[in-house]
Amino acid sequence: MAELLITPSQTIGPFFKEGMELPQGGTLFPDSAPGRRVRVSGVVTDGQGKAVSDALIEFWQPDAAGRFGGPRPGSSAGFGRVLTGKDGRYSISTILPGAVPAADGKTQAPHILVVIFARGLLRQLVTRIYFEGEASNAADPALARCGARAPTLVAKRDGADAYAWNISLQGTNETVFFEA
Amino acid sequence: MKLRKIPVGAHPNLLHPPYASTNERAPRQPAVAIEPAAAELSGPRFDRTLLFPNHDDMTRQTGNMPLGERIIVAGRVLDENGDPLPDTLVELWQCNASGRYHHEADQHDAPLDPNFRGFGRVMTDAKGRYRFTTVKPGAYPWRNHPNAWRPAHIHFSVFGQTMLERLITQMYFPGDPLLGYDPIFNSVPTDRARERMIAHFDLEETRPEFALGYHFDIVLRGPEATPENR
Numbered sequence: 001m002a003e004l005l006i007t008p009s010q011t012i013g014p015f016f017k018e019g020m021e022l023p024q025g026g027t028l029f030p031d032s033a034p035g036r037r038v039r040v041s042g043v044v045t046d047g048q049g050k051a052v053s054d055a056l057i058e059f060w061q062p063d064a065a066g067r068f069g070g071p072r073p074g075s076s077a078g079f080g081r082v083l084t085g086k087d088g089r090y091s092i093s094t095i096l097p098g099a100v101p102a103a104d105g106k107t108q109a110p111h112i113l114v115v116i117f118a119r120g121l122l123r124q125l126v127t128r129i130y131f132e133g134e135a136s137n138a139a140d141p142a143l144a145r146c147g148a149r150a151p152t153l154v155a156k157r158d159g160a161d162a163y164a165w166n167i168s169l170q171g172t173n174e175t176v177f178f179e180a
Numbered sequence: 181m182k183l184r185k186i187p188v189g190a191h192p193n194l195l196h197p198p199y200a201s202t203n204e205r206a207p208r209q210p211a212v213a214i215e216p217a218a219a220e221l222s223g224p225r226f227d228r229t230l231l232f233p234n235h236d237d238m239t240r241q242t243g244n245m246p247l248g249e250r251i252i253v254a255g256r257v258l259d260e261n262g263d264p265l266p267d268t269l270v271e272l273w274q275c276n277a278s279g280r281y282h283h284e285a286d287q288h289d290a291p292l293d294p295n296f297r298g299f300g301r302v303m304t305d306a307k308g309r310y311r312f313t314t315v316k317p318g319a320y321p322w323r324n325h326p327n328a329w330r331p332a333h334i335h336f337s338v339f340g341q342t343m344l345e346r347l348i349t350q351m352y353f354p355g356d357p358l359l360g361y362d363p364i365f366n367s368v369p370t371d372r373a374r375e376r377m378i379a380h381f382d383l384e385e386t387r388p389e390f391a392l393g394y395h396f397d398i399v400l401r402g403p404e405a406t407p408e409n410r
C-alpha cells in the first residue's frame with residue numbers, strides 16, 4: 001500500500017487578505033436558519049499582550065439540530081472565516097450549536113471548532129468555543145482534559161444574545177489548543 | 181473513521197526561534213490530546229460558485245498581461261494512502277514577479293503590477309487534479325534577520341474532507357539558492373519533508389511557445405488503513 005509523506009504546514013504569513021475572503025465571512029448560517037442567534041466576539045493577543053492584527057480564524061459547527069452542513073449536508077453552512085482587524089478583534093454571527101454525541105456515544109457539550117492561522121504560526125492552532133451556563137459542559141470529555149485551563153475555552157455571556165471569547169496565543173492566560 | 185496520527189517531524193514545531201515571529205506567538209503549553217469528534221471529522225463543502233472569473237489564471241484577471249515569467253502549476257491533492265481528493269477547494273496567493281504583494285501591509289520598494297493581483301482559487305477534478313496559470317513570484321526581503329530574503333513561493337490553502345486535514349503551506353521552486361537560508365522553509369525538520377514542498381519542473385505540463393510547467397502534489401492526512409476500508 002502506498003504511504004505518502006504528508007505535505008508540511010507553513011505559515012499563512014501576513015499577505016493573504018483579498019484572496020482569502022469568503023462570501024459568508026463571519027456569518028455561519030443565513031438569517032433563516034432556526035435556532036438562537038448569537039454573536040461571539042473577542043480579541044486575539046500574543047505573548048506580550050499585543051493585538052494580533054493579521055490572524056485568519058475559521059469556525060465550524062453543527063446547526064441547532066446537531067447537523068453538520070445544515071439541513072442539506074454537503075454545504076458550507078456552519079462554516080465561517082474572519083480576518084482580525086487592526087485591534088486584533090474578530091466577530092461572528094451564528095446560532096447556538098446543537099449537541100452532538102462523541103464517537104463512543106458519550107455526551108459532548110455544544111461547541112464550535114476553531115482553527116487559527118497567522119504570521120508566526122508555522123501550523124494552525126485548533127481549539128473550541130464552549131458556552132457559559134451550559135450544564136453539559138461538566139460532562140464534556142475534551143473540557144475534562146484541560147484541567148484548570150478549561151475556562152479559557154468557555155465564552156462568557158456579554159449581553160442578551162452575545163458572548164465574549166478571547167484567544168491568547170501565549171502567556172499566563174494561554175488558550176488551550178488541541179491535537180486530534 | 182480514524183485518521184492516521186501525524187508522524188513526528190512531519191510539520192514544523194510551533195516554536196522555531198530562527199523565525200522571529202514565533203517567539204511571541206507560538207503557544208508555550210503543549211497541545212492537549214483529544215479524541216477527534218464529529219466537528220473535527222467533518223468539514224464544509226464548497227462549490228464552484230466560489231471561483232472568481234479566470235479563477236485559475238492569475239495572468240488574466242485585468243484584461244492585460246502582468247509582467248514576469250508565465251508558468252503553469254499543476255498537480256494532485258491526495259491523502260497519505262495515495263487516494264485522490266476530488267472537489268477540494270485550493271486557494272492560492274503570491275507576490276508579483278518583482279517580489280511585491282498586492283497588499284496594504286507590503287511596503288517593499290518594488291513595483292506593484294497593475295495587472296497582477298496574485299490570488300486564485302481552483303477545485304480539484306474527479307481525479308484530484310488541479311491546474312493554474314500565473315507568473316513566477318519574485319524573491320523579496322523581510323526583516324526577520326539581517327539581509328533576510330524569502331525564496332520564491334506560492335501560498336496554498338487546502339481543505340480536504342475534514343477539518344483535521346486542513347492545510348496551509350507554501351510551494352517552493354527547485355534549485356532556489358535562498359532555500360538554505362530561509363527559516364520558514366527550514367522550520368520543517370527533515371530533508372525528506374522539506375522536499376515535499378518543492379515543485380518539480382515538468383516538461384509534460386510545459387506548453388510549447390507559452391509557459392514552463394511545474395508539478396506540485398499536496399498530500400493531506402488520510403484515514404487509517406484497516407481491512408474494512410481498504
